[in-house]
Each structure stands twice: as structure tokens, then as C-alpha cells.
Amino acid sequence: MTATQALTDTGARSWLPAELRDWLDAHAQALDEGAEDPASVLPRLAEAGVFRLGVPASQGGLEGSDAGDAIEAVSQLAEHSVAAAFVAWGQRVFIEYLLHSPNQALARDWTGPLLRGELAGATALSNAMKFLSGIESLQISARQDGDDWVLDGRMPWVTNLRPDGFLVAAAVTAPDGTPAVVALPQGIAGLTRSADLRLLGLQSSNTAALEVKGVRISPRWLIHADARQYLPQARPAFAGLQCGLSIGLARRALRQAATAGQGQGARGILAEPLAQLQAQVEYLSDQLIAGVREGRYVAEPWLLFEVRIALAEAAQQAVQLELQASGGAAYLKPAGDGFARRWREAAFLPIVTPSLVQLKTELAKRRARLAAEAAA
Ligand SMILES: Cc1cc2nc3c(=O)[nH]c(=O)nc-3n(C[C@H](O)[C@H](O)[C@H](O)COP(=O)(O)OP(=O)(O)OC[C@H]3O[C@@H](n4cnc5c(N)ncnc54)[C@H](O)[C@@H]3O)c2cc1C
8 A cells, every 4th residue: 555644634544645646636637538548547546555445454455444444535536536436436346246255266366456456347236236226127137058157138337347358247137037246257258348438527437338148157257146135235335435426526626616716715605505515525424434334234225325315415516616616717618627527527426326316216215115114
């Protein structure tokens, strides 16, 4: 780990070395617009040790760190570039899948290359998360052929598909109908990556679609035989690390708002909403990290859903405050480029699975269920 022992202005330990922070600031615009080679991101994050946080030392992780530190690191990345932070999310979540997989050989073979950034880990499990919520059916099916499974289907959105080497985690309907989670290596016959999708932002994130036609895998590629058991255990890391995107973006936009227009944001009519939102973001971030550390969200996922919604909304409000504090300067090019990028980055937060619509629907269903139980 090359991170400094310095603290950030929120009092958290800084996990990003100064040279990485400077590089991200210099390249954030290009990463968002697609002018930077996406291949440049992963090795830099790996070199800073970002993926080792919360991984047991016996498996190559950083001694004494935990999942809360991993969330804080994603937040710190998102202060500079949500594209880089989202790549870090995909990579770290894939590592988490391996840490929780009963397939020890798979974890032993791949955790090292993923931690070192030699291989990209891509998680195509939005479909599975939606499946567990009853929103979508699984988009890949497996048929038995001897000991192997033969897979057919599609993954419409996958980030971190580095053309020179990736492993993707996918949910499939097993031959007996059970939803299972498998890993597919780049280059396996029948797996075809599209060109990068053309996006509003986050363009240098290696986001593409995957076509799965007759892909044959042996049991050694099975991450878990039952997604219904496995994914609820992985969800706190999946959604918790994702919350880091909102925390970092909110912190950065609030800081920009406070210093915009010779500090008018911090002194004038916006001072109070700025201070309130800042306190709320830090409160929610503390709540999130405490909940992940205590393992609270496996049994009580709705608490995590509430935090994820509140943080995404806080980030949207923070960007609005930055706009209002900056005034016309935010609307000028190139002066407002940083703001415009944060505006686009903020648009991603409500739609990435689990989306805010999906989570609010889940919470409404739960409220209706509790009301019905209370009335019975
Ligand atoms: C830049 C980018 C990168 C991405 N990277 C990845 C990735 O790496 N891996 C991955 O798996 N996915 C990825 N996604 C996909 C993402 O996580 C969402 O799944 C996707 O954007 C939402 O799917 P959709 O647009 O098809 O929404 P739709 O399914 O069309 O739904 C529209 C909205 O309604 C909600 N909704 C739909 N049906 C219901 C229902 N019955 N009840 C409640 N709510 C419902 C959805 O959640 C969504 O908010 C990425 C998306 C983007 C934009």
C-alpha cells in the first residue's frame, strides 16, 4: 500500500497517494468523455493498493483494513472521477465475489491477478439483483452437456471489460432451474464483446455488451450454485461500495460550491443548506460504514436501501448547490467543465442497479406488507 498516512478534510484516512489524486484531477474530463485510454486507470488504482482494502491479508489484502475502508477509498476516488471510482467498484466487487465463493480454486487462481490489476473484474450482476427483486428474468440459460454447462444469452451492460483481459461474473439459469453465478474468462469460445457503448459520461470505463452463444464451461468456473443464497450476502459490498460514488461526488460538489464565486456559497444565503447537506452526507456515510462493519445489512437490507437512496439524492442536491453557487461560470466552457462533468456523473447515480426506482418500489412493498401484517 502506497497510500499516505494523511487525513482528508472529513477526518478519514486518505487512501490515495498525492500522485494518483493529481493524475485523476488532470484526466477526469478525458475519462468521462472517452479521450483517455481506459487501460490507464486500473493499473494506477492497483498500484495505490485500492483493491487490497478489506481483503484478508492471507489472500493478498492489507492487514487491518476492512470493507468500510474500501468504501471510503471508492468515495475518495469519486471526489476526483466517478468513472475511475466505478471501475474500482467493478474490480473490488468481483474480488468480493471470489472471497465469498465456496470455489476455493477459482479464488486462489484469480484473486492475485485482480488485486494487482493485471486482469479486469467485471460484474454483470444487475440482472441477478433485479431477478432477486422479481423485476427481470435471468438473461442467460445453461444446458447440461456431460459435466459441462453450455450457456446462451446476453449481458447488455457491463463495465470494466478491458479488451486485453477480463473475467466477468454472470448470473445464469442452471439446467435444474436454479439461478447460479459463474465467471467467464475473456477469450472463451462463444463470448463476444461489443464495441464500447456510447454514453453520456463515464466513457472511459470499458462499458460494453456481451453476447453469449454456446459458451461451454466446466464446474471450475462456478462462483456459487445458488444466487438466492449467495447474492444477499454479497449485496452489502455491492451496494455499499456503490454508495461511495455518491459520497465522493457529493463531497466534491459541496467543496466546489463553498469556494465558488469568491466563497459566496459559503457566506451567503447558501451557507445554511450547504452546511446541512454536508452534515447529512457525513452522517449517512458514517451510518453506511458502521452498518457494513457490523454486518447489519444482510439481515436488514432495507436499511441499506434507505441509505443508498438518501446518498444518491444528496449527491444530486450537492451538484445543484454547486450550480447555484457558481452561477454563470458553471455554464461557461471551459470554466464550467468540472461542473458539467459532475452534472453528468450525478445522472448515473439513480440508474445504476439497484436503481432508486427499484429500491423505492422495494421499500413501498415492505411498508405495504408491514401494514397488512399489523392490520391482520
Ligand atoms: C454507464 C453504465 C454502466 C453500467 N455498468 C453495469 C455493470 O457493470 N454491470 C451491470 O450489471 N449493469 C451495469 N449497468 C446497468 C445498470 O446497472 C442498470 O441495470 C441499468 O442502467 C438499468 O437498466 P435499464 O435501463 O434497462 O432499466 P429498465 O429495466 O428499463 O428500468 C427502468 C427503471 O425502472 C426500474 N424498474 C424496472 N422494472 C421495475 C419493477 N418491476 N419494479 C420496480 N422498478 C423497476 C429500473 O430499476 C430502472 O430504474 C450500467 C449502466 C450504465 C448506464
